[in-house]
Amino acid sequence: MARVGVFICHCGENIARTVDCARVAEYAATLPGVAHAVDYRYMCSDPGQRLIETAIREHGLTGVVVASCSPHMHEVTFRRTVARAGLNPFLCEMANIREQCSWVHEDREAATAKACELVRLMVEKVKWNTALEPIHVPVTRKALVIGGGIAGIQAALDIANGGREVILVEKGPSIGGHMAQLSETFPTLDCSQCIMTPRMVEVKNHPNITLYTYAEVEKVDGYIGNFAVTIRKKARCVDEALCTGCGECQSKCPQGKLKTSVIPNEFDLGLSRRPAIYVPFPQAVPNVPVIDKEHCRYFQDGKCGVCQKVCPAKAVDFTQTDQVVTEQVGAIVVATGYDVMSSGEYGEYGGGRYPDVIDGLQFERLLSASGPTGGEVKRPSDGKVPETVVFIACAGSRDRSHGVPYCSKICCMYTAKHAMLYKHKVHHGQAYVFYMDIRAGGKNYDEFVRRAIEEEGAVYLRGRVSRLYQKDGQLIVKGADTLSGQPVEIAADLVVLATAIQARPGSDALAQMLKVPYDGYGFLSEAHPKLRPVETNSAGVYLAGACQAPKDIPETVAQASAAASKVLGLFSMEQMEREPTVSVVNERTCIGCFDCERVCPFGAIEHREIRDRRGNLLKVVSHVNEGVCAGCGACATTCRSGSIELRGYTDEQVFAQIAAVGV
Numbered sequence: 001m002a003r004v005g006v007f008i009c010h011c012g013e014n015i016a017r018t019v020d021c022a023r024v025a026e027y028a029a030t031l032p033g034v035a036h037a038v039d040y041r042y043m044c045s046d047p048g049q050r051l052i053e054t055a056i057r058e059h060g061l062t063g064v065v066v067a068s069c070s071p072h073m074h075e076v077t078f079r080r081t082v083a084r085a086g087l088n089p090f091l092c093e094m095a096n097i098r099e100q101c102s103w104v105h106e107d108r109e110a111a112t113a114k115a116c117e118l119v120r121l122m123v124e125k126v127k128w129n130t131a132l133e134p135i136h137v138p139v140t141r142k143a144l145v146i147g148g149g150i151a152g153i154q155a156a157l158d159i160a161n162g163g164r165e166v167i168l169v170e171k172g173p174s175i176g177g178h179m180a181q182l183s184e185t186f187p188t189l190d191c192s193q194c195i196m197t198p199r200m201v202e203v204k205n206h207p208n209i210t211l212y213t214y215a216e217v218e219k220v221d222g223y224i225g226n227f228a229v230t231i232r233k234k235a236r237c238v239d240e241a242l243c244t245g246c247g248e249c250q251s252k253c254p255q256g257k258l259k260t261s262v263i264p265n266e267f268d269l270g271l272s273r274r275p276a277i278y279v280p281f282p283q284a285v286p287n288v289p290v291i292d293k294e295h296c297r298y299f300q301d302g303k304c305g306v307c308q309k310v311c312p313a314k315a316v317d318f319t320q321t322d323q324v325v326t327e328q329v330g331a332i333v334v335a336t337g338y339d340v341m342s343s344g345e346y347g348e349y350g351g352g353r354y355p356d357v358i359d360g361l362q363f364e365r366l367l368s369a370s371g372p373t374g375g376e377v378k379r380p381s382d383g384k385v386p387e388t389v390v391f392i393a394c395a396g397s398r399d400r401s402h403g404v405p406y407c408s409k410i411c412c413m414y415t416a417k418h419a420m421l422y423k424h425k426v427h428h429g430q431a432y433v434f435y436m437d438i439r440a441g442g443k444n445y446d447e448f449v450r451r452a453i454e455e456e457g458a459v460y461l462r463g464r465v466s467r468l469y470q471k472d473g474q475l476i477v478k479g480a481d482t483l484s485g486q487p488v489e490i491a492a493d494l495v496v497l498a499t500a501i502q503a504r505p506g507s508d509a510l511a512q513m514l515k516v517p518y519d520g521y522g523f524l525s526e527a528h529p530k531l532r533p534v535e536t537n538s539a540g541v542y543l544a545g546a547c548q549a550p551k552d553i554p555e556t557v558a559q560a561s562a563a564a565s566k567v568l569g570l571f572s573m574e575q576m577e578r579e580p581t582v583s584v585v586n587e588r589t590c591i592g593c594f595d596c597e598r599v600c601p602f603g604a605i606e607h608r609e610i611r612d613r614r615g616n617l618l619k620v621v622s623h624v625n626e627g628v629c630a631g632c633g634a635c636a637t638t639c640r641s642g643s644i645e646l647r648g649y650t651d652e653q654v655f656a657q658i659a660a661v662g663v
């Protein structure tokens with residue numbers, strides 16, 4: 001005989017303002033099988049939870065219904081509460097009378113009646129609930145980090161320093177990401193390479209880190225604690241073990257002659273040229289060249305081979321092929337970063353048409369000591385030092401018609417930095433900044449922008465640029481200063497666009513492979529923006545850095561460390577507990593049609609052979625891998641022979657609720 005306890009929460013005024021909670025409790029007490037019903041102001045508070053525990057003991061309850069907020073919010077809280085009183089946690093159900101009732105209705109009478117119905121449904125369900133035990137799955141204590149920018153580097157180092165093994169996979173020939181391209185970094189103006197390079201080297205030398213550069217993840221199978229990852233290591237055509245990084249090959253490559261090379265240097269964003277065999281930048285890790293087959297004469301017409309001849313270590317190997325490796329890992333950190341919208345993509349301001357209209361990352365390369373001009377600010381068109389530079393913020397951001405509607409978050413800060421660093425390099429130069437508003441929310445950020453204006457003399461003009469065109473070798477920038485109400489026209493030598501931060505191309509495909517949701521712009525989505533900001537809805541997959549949204553370095557590093565701590569938390573267990581609300585197959589009735597396999601979004605359905613005692617194959621049936629199953633129930637609703645049931649949501653439980661509707 002069921003003895004259900006019903007606990008109605010006011011959620012302060014959230015529920016009580018619209019629902020008469022005392023009346024719902026009175027009604028619940030009249031339902032068959034209900035032994036106790038009560039309402040309370042905050043059921044999730046300590047006294048509220050104690051009230052439930054005491055009632056379970058005093059009334060000998062066999063099931064509990066908490067009518068309050070969404071189970072997303074407090075299911076775990078209340079399951080733990082009932083467990084403390086000795087009841088199996090899966091004998092506790094929640095009726096959502098907040099999000100599904102008080103928040104969406106205004107009529108108190110109708111809302112109270114609906115709350116009563118929701119409670120009645122859950123009482124009927126809980127009567128059919130059975131005690132369930134958590135599933136235990138083993139944990140492989142090795143992590144995969146995808147992306148070797150500052151986010152991936154930080155996450156990999158934190159996990160490795162925590163004593164666990166890490167596989168770091170970087171798509172490019174070197175780790176470093178965008179931070180390696182930066183000159184100095186706001187708000188402290190420390191040299192990006194100086195703080196970055198030691199960490200890159202630490203990654204290379206760390207005994208717990210295996211580094212795969214020039215590599216990509218091709219396939220991910222499995223589930224939290226037990227992923228099998230297929231990685232393609234692309235052929236560099238240079239043997240990493242033999243190469244000493246002497247640089248002979250690059251300096252002798254006929255395609256690399258400064259005046260004749262036509263190959264744009266990606267690291268300098270096209271502001272310089274590179275050979276066909278190259279190391280992307282001097283501090284690259286690993287310091288091993290890669291052959292760009294598309295531009296290499298040996299691969300194009302078989303006529304060169306100079307690099308192989310001059311290599312003293314005999315490391316150049318034209319026959320090298322891609323290698324495919326499989327690794328077992330327990331957790332995955334995605335740290336694939338961002339891209340900037342190219343100035344050409346945002347055509348309004350002449351990007352792609354005028355060589356002296358560049359984007360922020362290109363300006364970083366001009367400022368950088370390792371950049372194409374050795375750190376001197378020079379115009380790409382003629383190499384002259386620009387005496388007037390116009391910086392345009394929000395070029396593509398917050399622009400619904402031609403760009404993206406969101407704020408790229410870091411541009412206000414790096415534009416102030418650019419204006420400041422330009423002044424440091426060209427003392428007599430004048431910087432103008434067109435902006436919409438200044439968003440400088442961060443420690444010492446507003447002070448930094450003030451410094452650019454008040455101490456470094458940058459002229460900030462609040463308004464949008466309406467026209468930009470070339471005249472007599474200069475760029476004419478027309479706009480308005482909305483604060484003074486005056487039109488403005490500036491003849492500039494160089495224009496720098498703070499173009500929008502975008503998701504990496506291909507981030508959607510990666511997200512699909514990892515079964516991680518992503519937003520309309522391709523940024524990967526966290527499980528909960530406030531409470532689970534580094535976790536994803538795909539258990540065991542975590543996010544770090546700008547792959548989630550535009551972020552500066554401090555925020556990126558903080559999130560990477562947070563992701564690493566989640567991974568280390570997971571790896572502190574030998575076995576992991578998972579919710580038992582997963583599907584089970586009745587092997588006797590399963591007809592082996594595998595419709596369930598086709599609809600399962602998590603790849604949880606396996607094939608199981610049923611044999612007789614002599615080993616003869618009788619049939620092949622579906623089997624649910626409990627470690628992978630997320631309990632969505634798609635298989636159970638698809639199964640034509642009714643052989644699949646979702647634990648905790650059995651036919652009896654669901655039909656009991658349906659029968660209770662309208663009683």
Ligand SMILES: Cc1cc2nc3c(=O)[nH]c(=O)nc-3n(C[C@H](O)[C@H](O)[C@H](O)COP(=O)(O)OP(=O)(O)OC[C@H]3O[C@@H](n4cnc5c(N)ncnc54)[C@H](O)[C@@H]3O)c2cc1C
Nearest residue numbers: 147149150151171177178185186337338360545546552553
């Ligand atoms: C012009 C400009 C100036 C800036 N200045 C500053 C500053 O002064 N201070 C500051 O705090 N921030 C600054 N930032 C922001 C800073 O660049 C970012 O915060 C930081 O680079 C984010 O790091 P990340 O690792 O998340 O991404 P990224 O730097 O983009 O690194 C991602 C890495 O993942 C790799 N990758 C991508 N896809 C895959 C894949 N599928 N498989 C394997 N690897 C992959 C990439 O090759 C890359 O190495 C600036 C940004 C810009 C655009």
